[in-house]
Amino acid sequence: SQELEQSPQSLIVQEGKNLTINCTSSKTLYGLYWYKQKYGEGLIFLMMLQKGGEEKSHEKITAKLDEKKQQSSLHITASQPSHAGIYLCGAVVDSNYQLIWGAGTKLIIKP
């Protein structure tokens, strides 16, 4: 099994609805990154969380870090077609530079 589990693997949401994507680590989190990827393109940085309980927002996207659960959630409010894509979480789980990555969540927004 993967060290960083993302759920769900895919999500189809009606435009305007809220949604949540989760990322759970099997190791202690030193930092947690969220990226978005448009199909066939590179990754765009969304947010990074470091401290337990930390919460960050950008436009309609909010990410939280639950350090005790070694989990982060990404919440999108009032989804729009522009939110469609693949969301990936990456985590720093030790003191080197490497990130481990989740497999990604494919988000489709139905008009």
Place this chain on the structure above:
Amino acid sequence: DVKVTQSSRYLVKRTGEKVFLECVQDMDHENMFWYRQDPGLGLRLIYFSYDVKMKEKGDIPEGYSVSREKKERFSLILESASTNQTSMYLCASMLGSLETQYFGPGTRLLVL
């Protein structure tokens, strides 16, 4: 504005060919990375470099080599391409630990 560029967006090669993928960053970052991305597997680290001429193996280095002769440039080399190396290749750079990794647009490689 941060910029990571990759030499090709799409590449088609034949089995056995030598393939060069190049990545250039303009942020004076010490650290650069090569990943491959395959459906259902997420990003897997092939190699990374923390300084000029320094390289470290990632999780899946077999069949690949890298070169970092200048700080801004990190090349991935497939010595003898095989069909199982068909994938999306992503380059990234980062200033330091717990900093943001910036990604290039990716190269989609097809090996026939």
